[in-house]
Amino acid sequence: MSKKGKSPATSITAEQRREIIGITSQVAIEKYQKAMENHRKEARDRRLHNTKLLLERYRSFVVHSESAVYDATQVEDDMDLESLLDLMDCKHEQVSVESVRDSVARTRLLLNHVDLMLGYFKYHCEHSPRVEDARRYRVIHLSYLVPEEEQKTFQEIADEEGVDISTIYKDQKAAIRQLSALLFGVVE
Secondary structure, X not given: OOOOOOOHHHOOOHHHHHHHHHXXXXXXXXXXXXXXXXXXXXHHHHHXXXXXHHHHOHHHHHHHHHHOOOEHHHOOOXXXXXXXXXXXXXXXXXXXXXXXXXXXXXXXXXXXXXXXXHHHHHHHHHOOOOHHHHHHHHHHHHHHHOOHHHOOOHHHHHHHHOOOHHHHHHHHHHHHHHXXXXXXXXXX
16 A cells, blocks of 8 residues: 555546546447437337227227217207216206216317328328238228228238238238328327
8 A cells, every 4th residue: 555545556547537437428328329219119119009099999989979978958858867967977957068078079089180191091092003002091991990890800801802811910010100100290
């Protein structure tokens, strides 16, 4: 040990300090970039999942927006208004159920947006020179958008299109990616 009680091996030069700080900064930057990339990937995955969920529940949303009863004026004569209001846990003085009405309004707004984007997607696919684009729309249409009694399985669609079922799965995945960008915008 030296006279001041410090070991000469523990002294760090200014050059070494700069090198340590540089390495530490680089590691921090790399970790930040990796975290941001993971965040972008998660957001992209979430949007793809939400697009598929929207398609799977599309028919239910249409039924809800068209059939929900939230106002006394919607009740038919043969329905018992009092029983309906009891079922909805409303006060008898109240003539509408705001939460149901608000839900219907949000669902209609969502459906308007989805319908507009599906219309654009259909137009794009049907006017594309690529055969697979038109098939992608048909896959989405026949598996999600038609009434349930007209809905087809991927195998039935593959048979009708004269392609392997794996092609239909690839078409569905590609179509959902395209629709996701239309519905939610591009993920950075």
